[in-house]
Amino acid sequence: MTTTDMTAAETGGAMRNGVDTATLFATLDAVKQAPQAARFQFRARNQWVSGTHNRTTIADYYGVGEERAHERTFVFDADHPAVLVGKDNGWPTSPPPGTSPSPRSAPPSPATST
Secondary structure (H helix, E strand, O other), X not given: OOHHHOOHHHHOOOEEOOEEHHHHHHXXXXXXXXXXXXXXXXXXXXEEEXXXXXXXXXXXXXXXXXXEEEEEEEEEEEOOXXXXXXXXXXXXXXXXXXXXXXXXXXXXXXXXXX
């Protein structure tokens, strides 16, 4: 038997690689019964800011027969580095709740001269 042949009852509610396999296989079984439920459309909206800098927002999607919203909106900026005529403005503008941007994702600090 392959993993795609397993049903939710056969998984025993195990977690595997962070995935609730019982829920995963129950979802696969439900989609087999109603294939239209597998139709999803994910969206990202881009807004030009300036030069090579743009802002992307991910908030809503279509799935399981209706319009839906993510639990929170994701916003992040993208830009080219200075060597490619950009200003390197790429970083998340909306860190996850309860966190702060990591040093890699925070905007660059201005250089200080001594």
